[in-house]
Amino acid sequence: MNIVLLDPRQTESEFWTISSKRQLEHLQQHLEIQVGDTLKVGILNGKRYLTEVMEITESKVKIKPLQEETVPDKIPVTLIVALPRPKVLRRLIMDAVTMGVEKIILLHSYRVDKSYWQTPFLQQLDHYIELGLEQAGDTIPPRIELYKRFKPFVEDVLPTLIRADQPAYVAHPYAEMRMPYAVNHSCTVVIGPEGGFIPYEIDLLMKNGCQAVSVGNRILRTETAVSYVLGRLCV
């Protein structure tokens, strides 16, 4: 947690109030804050401030904004990823948000167990986004969309994301073309499930405008692949 993210309603008076149990625990146990300390705070969907701690009680921390700080820019990437196992979902969403992708699409695929779509963790996406924003020092949530059917998404939605100057890449171990580095324009990246996309899926992605690109012959876990690929693509 590198900033404390507040709802705009918590910042309407002169002094702002931090009252979430999770945030208070972090501030008291990890940062051991004291009255007079400065604290980085972001307003969800708004600006970011350096603040001063004015008062600490068991149930809240009162702060006063001192000066505005810069919110980091998003990276112009749409990340499409096969829905991962529930226990991986939290870290994957949190990391993608931390790295600053503009939009995340969770997609079904042949090797995604259908039961994953029933996990209660999918109700927690807003919380995972909040954790990612607090890690990154960002205040603007990315959009998240869920598509439970692979073919209609790839045929009807994916082509609307692709233009001549906005390519889409699907990471595929057997592709001949290598994933590019430091792409300085918008793009879409597609990451398959554990076990990979099946050949039919790769074909359908390519027919609908995706370029299959390799990041080497080592097979990465989905969440590792996401950060590996973003590190490579992002300027």
Next chain:
Amino acid sequence: MNIVLLDPRQTESEFWTISSKRQLEHLQQHLEIQVGDTLKVGILNGKRYLTEVMEITESKVKIKPLQEETVPDKIPVTLIVALPRPKVLRRLIMDAVTMGVEKIILLHSYRVDKSYWQTPFLQQLDHYIELGLEQAGDTIPPRIELYKRFKPFVEDVLPTLIRADQPAYVAHPYAEMRMPYAVNHSCTVVIGPEGGFIPYEIDLLMKNGCQAVSVGNRILRTETAVSYVLGRLCV
């Protein structure tokens, strides 16, 4: 698990035997292997083979090697990372091994809690390496070294890893120089703890030959930073 890693002693007769409980469970529950299936197998510190499943019992699977396969090359990177929290250690080591680094150094730093050096997870490094090799389809473990004292390591050991054609980079959010892409020679990468290196540590690293480089103004978790930086650096 993309290959089954065997000890050389398990491969001394005509038919080889898989008998580890973890591997058998994966083969039976996830892959649902049948007699006649092919199976990718690696010999620890040795070669990799496509094999055929000859016999399946509750306590073992017998296989026969069919043909040799290619072991992926290592990437010429030494990864130096501040010892992470015990629950992160497993994934961090597994991922670094999967991505193919030649050598991993776990280092103390001011913001590493001293209790982390007492964790029983540090006795499990060989197991985490095995998991990473099985994920990557690799058979050659990287070297791992542990240094519990920051200053002697940075002053006495680090300089021996650095040459004109083998630079060392420390990821630092406030550096002006950007982390390079697609480095086609050996290099060393230094990743700090959650909360970052303290200024004294950054100074000492730079005095001893490290270049401080930035990967942007978003603060990543340690394990995310490792894959983000390797994806960017590796050819």
